[in-house]
Amino acid sequence: MTDKEYMQQILRIDDRIDSIKRDIEAQIERKADTLSATDYSKDRISGGHCGDLSGIVAGIEQCVELQRKEIERLKAIKAEVRWVISQVRPNELAVLLTERYVQGKSWKELASILFYSEARVRGELHDRALVEVGRIRARLK
Numbered sequence: 064m065t066d067k068e069y070m071q072q073i074l075r076i077d078d079r080i081d082s083i084k085r086d087i088e089a090q091i092e093r094k095a096d097t098l099s100a101t102d103y104s105k106d107r108i109s110g111g112h113c114g115d116l117s118g119i120v121a122g123i124e125q126c127v128e129l130q131r132k133e134i135e136r137l138k139a140i141k142a143e144v145r146w147v148i149s150q151v152r153p154n155e156l157a158v159l160l161t162e163r164y165v166q167g168k169s170w171k172e173l174a175s176i177l178f179y180s181e182a183r184v185r186g187e188l189h190d191r192a193l194v195e196v197g198r199i200r201a202r203l204k
Contacts, residue, residue, distance in 0.1 A: 066193045066194075066196045066197045066200065067193055069144070069147075069196065069200065070144065070160065070163075070164045070193070070196060071164065072140050072144060073140065073141055073144040073145070073164050073165060074164055074167060075167065076137055076140065076141050077141075079137060080134050080137050080138070083130050083133055083134055083137075084134070086130065087126075087127050087130050087131075090123065090126055090127070091123060091127070094122065094123045144164070144165075145165065147196055147199050147200065147203075148160045148161055148164075148165070148196075150199045151192060151195045151196065151199065152195065155177055155188070156188065156191055156192040156195055157192075158176070158177065159173060159177060159184065159188055159189065159192050160192050160196070162176060163189075170184055170185045
């Protein structure tokens with residue numbers, strides 16, 4: 064994975080986490096709709112079949128657990144990338160990376176924040192920032 068691809072992992076990661084959380088809620092609602100309540104007003108019939116709900120409950124639990132693990136994986140990626148950014152020097156390069164990849168700012172917005180031309184931010188400064196990311200990542204290995 065290139066240094067740029069490494070940084071791009073964090074783009075919209077919070078949106079992805081929120082999406083997974085909404086999916087968990089929707090799955091629980093769908094599964095809950097398949098459960099039927101016992102009607103105690105009807106006559107009891109001896110020897111009748113009692114529906115086993117354990118399979119449905121286990122399915123819900125398994126699905127939710129897998130999605131929670133994915134959320135934890137995404138949070139770990141986010142924390143790692145943010146830590147790498149925090150190690151970048153000089154600070155203007157760290158600001159560039161934070162605003163671009165964590166906050167999702169455009170090149171034009173970055174140029175305004177950093178008081179450079181858009182071309183310089185997109186070119187020289189971004190390249191320098193990615194070189195710093197590469198150095199930090201190399202030390203982690």
